[in-house]
Amino acid sequence: MTTTTEAKAMKAAEAAQAVIRREKLFILDVRNEELFNNWKIEGVGVTAANIPYFDLLDSVDAAIELLPRGEKVLVVCAKEGSSRFVADALVEAGIADVYYLEGGMKAWSEHLEPVKIAELRDGGELYQFVRLGKGCLSYMVISGGEAAVIDSMRMTHVYEQFAEEKRAVIKHAMDTHLHADHISGGRMLAEHTGASYWLPPKDAEEATFAYAPLENGTTITVGGINIRIDAVYSPGHTIGSTSFIIDERYLLTGDILFVKSIGRPDLAGSAEDWAGDLRETLYSRYKALPEELVVLPAHFGSIRELNENGSVSAPLGRLFQTNEGLQIESEGDFRRAVTENLPKHPNAYQDIRQTNLGKLQPEEEELREMETGPNRCAIKEETE
Numbered sequence: 001m002t003t004t005t006e007a008k009a010m011k012a013a014e015a016a017q018a019v020i021r022r023e024k025l026f027i028l029d030v031r032n033e034e035l036f037n038n039w040k041i042e043g044v045g046v047t048a049a050n051i052p053y054f055d056l057l058d059s060v061d062a063a064i065e066l067l068p069r070g071e072k073v074l075v076v077c078a079k080e081g082s083s084r085f086v087a088d089a090l091v092e093a094g095i096a097d098v099y100y101l102e103g104g105m106k107a108w109s110e111h112l113e114p115v116k117i118a119e120l121r122d123g124g125e126l127y128q129f130v131r132l133g134k135g136c137l138s139y140m141v142i143s144g145g146e147a148a149v150i151d152s153m154r155m156t157h158v159y160e161q162f163a164e165e166k167r168a169v170i171k172h173a174m175d176t177h178l179h180a181d182h183i184s185g186g187r188m189l190a191e192h193t194g195a196s197y198w199l200p201p202k203d204a205e206e207a208t209f210a211y212a213p214l215e216n217g218t219t220i221t222v223g224g225i226n227i228r229i230d231a232v233y234s235p236g237h238t239i240g241s242t243s244f245i246i247d248e249r250y251l252l253t254g255d256i257l258f259v260k261s262i263g264r265p266d267l268a269g270s271a272e273d274w275a276g277d278l279r280e281t282l283y284s285r286y287k288a289l290p291e292e293l294v295v296l297p298a299h300f301g302s303i304r305e306l307n308e309n310g311s312v313s314a315p316l317g318r319l320f321q322t323n324e325g326l327q328i329e330s331e332g333d334f335r336r337a338v339t340e341n342l343p344k345h346p347n348a349y350q351d352i353r354q355t356n357l358g359k360l361q362p363e364e365e366e367l368r369e370m371e372t373g374p375n376r377c378a379i380k381e382e383t384e
Helices: 012-020 033-038 081-092 104-110 156-165 186-193 271-285 316-322 331-339 349-356 364-370
Strands: 008-010 025-029 046-050 073-076 098-101 113-119 125-131 136-143 146-150 169-174 196-199 219-222 227-233 242-246 250-254 294-297
Touching (some): 012 025, 012 113, 033 046, 081 098, 098 104, 136 156, 136 219, 136 227, 136 294, 156 169, 156 186, 169 186, 294 316
Parallel strands (some): 008 098, 025 046
Antiparallel strands (some): 125 136, 136 146, 219 227, 227 242
16 A cells, blocks of 8 residues: 655635634644734634744654644645645654645635625525635625626636626626725726726726726616615725615625724825714714614624624624624714724735726736735724
């Protein structure tokens, strides 16, 4: 019998399913300590340890001491090479069930996991695309052979392939606001498919490209059975931030309201000016909406925000009872909460904003580097 001395590859999609299913998974991360502390694979069933690659070149004994018996082990690095070396060494040392992450953390960052949210009226469907590696959420509405994509990531091929599988043509690409944590794929998706690209004009005054103005009260229909997407002006995270109500049941809040927190108003350098807009949106505009609307945000801050099926959502009424950002009675206290002691900015956020305005045209590898790390769009980072 031949004994293999090579570890097995695990694709990002397999790792994502393990996280969503809350399976036990031990991760040995061999990046340097700073990178590991800044951004790592997390999950309810995940246990992670960090030993830098260079500390394992001569011997993997230090890693072996940490490994749980009878549990799947996934070795992770930035691009794949270092983790594959360490994983192979562990197999040679007799450790069973060892994998390395194919494509490394870059592949993890770019993976999108589609989750079905609901059947809409008259046969339509709503899907959420979960980017576990960055805490980003995007959406697709499908109806009558047409599709609309909201807050698209730059991995536009995922949406195009998914729409093709569903026998739908993408007719609309929409951004709730000018993103500062990731590269929008909306404009590229529109170029690839001939779709209309919708963007709030107050966020796009410096845009170098043509777009369809997304303004308060705009109604976009998808498919012959007329699934409605209604735009609701909701400034605060940006001055143009716009929410969507889909099928009169689902509220896509962009980066204004999350399940555990609220959006930060400082990424365009206007925190003091926009704090009042943010409070008005959350405490007046949203408060006036039906509390049974299901909130679908554009980001999440902790893996614990995922529901059992891997989606991120919550009824609006419940969030007014449980979300700390919606419990601040004093306007002064609210202003301090959204302008002081905020988390670090997202990586390269200024360059990302300029790229999303069309002012910068980075190469693909530079785009990847710009997006490295968590989204950090909320006023408070989740640590649990």
